[in-house]
Amino acid sequence: MIELRNVSKTFTLHNQNSAVIKVINDVSLSVGRGECVALTGSSGAGKSTLMRMIYGNYLTQSGQILIDGIDLVQAEPRDVIALRRETLGYVSQFLRVVPRVPTLDVVAEPLRAVGASASDAQARAKELLAQLNIPQRLWSLSPTTFSGGEQQRVNIARGFAHPYPAMLLDEPTASLDAANREVVLSLIEEAKACGAAIIGIFHDEAARARACDREIDVGKFTPGLSSSSGAAGQSK
Numbered sequence: 001m002i003e004l005r006n007v008s009k010t011f012t013l014h015n016q017n018s019a020v021i022k023v024i025n026d027v028s029l030s031v032g033r034g035e036c037v038a039l040t041g042s043s044g045a046g047k048s049t050l051m052r053m054i055y056g057n058y059l060t061q062s063g064q065i066l067i068d069g070i071d072l073v074q075a076e077p078r079d080v081i082a083l084r085r086e087t088l089g090y091v092s093q094f095l096r097v098v099p100r101v102p103t104l105d106v107v108a109e110p111l112r113a114v115g116a117s118a119s120d121a122q123a124r125a126k127e128l129l130a131q132l133n134i135p136q137r138l139w140s141l142s143p144t145t146f147s148g149g150e151q152q153r154v155n156i157a158r159g160f161a162h163p164y165p166a167m168l169l170d171e172p173t174a175s176l177d178a179a180n181r182e183v184v185l186s187l188i189e190e191a192k193a194c195g196a197a198i199i200g201i202f203h204d205e206a207a208r209a210r211a212c213d214r215e216i217d218v219g220k221f222t223p224g225l226s227s228s229s230g231a232a233g234q235s236k
């Protein structure tokens with residue numbers, strides 16, 4: 001479902017003599033349906049960068065990133081947009097929303113985007129918000145003024161509303177209390193049972209061990225700092 005072939009990523013630091021740092025070096029991996037794989041490695045190892053690459057966020061890079069057979073490196077922008085709508089979910093660390101949109105609509109939106117009726121989408125949104133212990137009085141308000149923990153739970157509810165066959169989870173259990181962490185772990189379990197291929201970053205070792213079937217140490221693909229002059233403008 002998710003397959004990387006010889007993927008590398010360098011950043012060119014324009015404010016530092018165009019030094020080139022290679023953050024990801026020649027990663028190949030494959031995640032099948034019903035499987036959750038953890039990205040591990042120390043801070044700065046490149047976990048978030050690799051996850052953003054798998055979401056198709058970098059235009060120029062080497063190697064292949066195949067999501068359900070579609071190569072994100074070669075895909076047209078509209079194909080990436082369609083893939084993100086239908087196939088590839090991403091729960092980032094922070095909620096980003098359009099101001100003034102009620103929480104219920106924020107969570108229902110991914111289902112509306114794939115053609116679900118308003119009532120079906122709202123029913124699923126209500127179910128998730130209740131599961132994640134967001135009080136009903138908040139559902140009609142925009143989440144922009146919610147606490148950090150509430151926003152994170154709204155973000156997770158939205159991320160799990162549509163049953164994506166491939167999912168990327170960036171610290172989905174960070175800063176949640178034990179009860180809500182359990183809810184997230186059960187949502188992951190459910191998604192796996194429905195055949196989702198999941199890649200996650202989990203700081204919390206216990207949560208990682210429970211959610212994930214195996215681990216990939218991104219650190220072993222981090223070659224460290226190299227320098228090169230005259231490479232300005234080339235970010236590969």
Ligand code: ADP
Nearest residue numbers: 011012023041042043044045046047048049050
């Ligand atoms: P992790 O998620 O494992 O903590 P990151 O993927 O956030 O690691 O970062 C990996 C390395 O790439 C770090 O050294 C970071 O400074 C660098 N990096 C990430 N994004 C950029 C960028 N846009 N430009 C330059 N360097 C970056």
Ligand code: ADP
Nearest residue numbers: 048052055057084090091092093094095096170
């Ligand atoms: P984090 O909250 O994990 O730090 P970032 O803010 O670094 O995530 O976002 C990672 C990347 O994913 C960014 O390049 C951002 O543009 C993209 N992104 C995040 N959320 C969405 C979304 N809902 N739709 C499209 N792109 C998104």
